[in-house]
Amino acid sequence: MFQKLYKLNLIIGIFFLLLAVILLIDYLTDKAQAKSLNLYTGITFLLFGIFMCSINRNKNE
């Protein structure tokens, strides 16, 4: 299990997913116009996080 911690793409993916969740929760709890940047950035981070987690580097190793 700890071997997965060496998969950098997974760590980066999880990190951005966490940031995305924080930004999206912040937007959903306060939908002020000024916070719309949190929504767009949160969605971008979410997609990037999913992409990074889905990369399988085992084939190349």
Added chain:
Amino acid sequence: MMPFYYGSKARSVPEYLFLRFDEKTRALNAVSFAAMTVFSSGISLYALAKLLEIILHWNFDLSIWIAAGIVMVYTFLGGLTSAVYNEVLQFFLIVMGLSPLVIVALQDAGGWAGIKASLAPEMTHAWKYMGKADSNPMGLHFSSLLFGLGFVMSFGYWCTDFLVVQRAMIARNMREARLTPVVAAFPKMLMPLIVVLPGLIAITLMQPALASKGYQIPSTDAGGPDYTLTLPSLIAHYYPSGLLGVGITALLASFMSGMAGNVTAFNSVFTYDIYQSYLARNKPDRHYLFVGKLVTVAGILISVATAYLARSFNNINDFLQLVFSFVNGPLFATFLLGMFWKRATGHGAFAGLAAGTLAAAITHGLTIAEGKGGWISPLFPIKSGMGQAFIVAGISWIANFLTCILVSLFTKPKPESELRGLVYSLTVRTRNSESPSGSLLVPLAILLLAITIVLNIIFF
């Protein structure tokens, strides 16, 4: 140059100089490089502490120690691997965390067209106003820019800076080592978009026509704009709570990554090239590992001292460029001759490096820019500190190049049998198409070159 570094099995850039030339050349380079890394690390630490002071209103001295402590924990425990892993994560955070700022602020400034309409034309062109030194803000003729920055400093950074080369040296094989700088150049191209462009946007937003946007670059104690704080102030102006935390973290990440990279490079060079080579030979690996950890702590402590030195510079980028011009400028000439001229000798390389560094010091002492330099006699005024650094780099390279050739012609070179794998003409060429990653090398390099040409045409 990667085939020579990687193929020689050297663990550091100074160790390559030992294999190619001799012990004294390695020692001189190791000492100057170690000094450069702690200066560079101190600059990152200063920026890190300044950020904590400005945005979180923490005490500057306390910020220095906290920031130094965080970097020390992960480099001490994880060494080079943790520094490289963190750098990758930090890179994505920097790009992804600062990109929304560029998009929103650029829109507010009226797009690129709005910036061009608001600013003086020499601020939005790379080459057009470089024909005369007095027609551009750097105060440089295009030949000085092309030679000092485009040739000496750029090649010096990519080919001789151990911080960069070390990442390729730990690659799994030669093909990946050769691919490392080429792949690294692509994300590096994004840096002007998230570092230079926000600076132009900030100046545009301060024009009277855009006063309604309510943005101001913070002032220095003397009353002028403090350009070092441009990016943090833009983040504070545009980012709402939530994203503001991401933006601050991205900036902290960029400074931490710079500091950790320099501290690990300092650690390697001091342990391998100074301690193991001159102070304590033939000790067990465990001993060197222990010393390496102590050096990490020492490197951080020296960085704290150099961070206070960086405080005296009104523009930390100028300080960084000046440090590079003293070390990387002359060093590039040594490598160029060492790798491509088998006649270059150890005495020549040593004399060249010494002459190059001395020439850099004399040039700095005779030129003055923004109140810096001119400590011998301020005979030659230069408009900007950055322009001064490019001239220092250019002159130090020429001094090194000529001295190394001259001394080499009068001294005995190493036998060819000792230079195999270290010099171009005595190294067997490897084909790039032996693996998928190897076959990518040439197309990627051509793509890089094409993008560079297109960008230079667009921003001519």
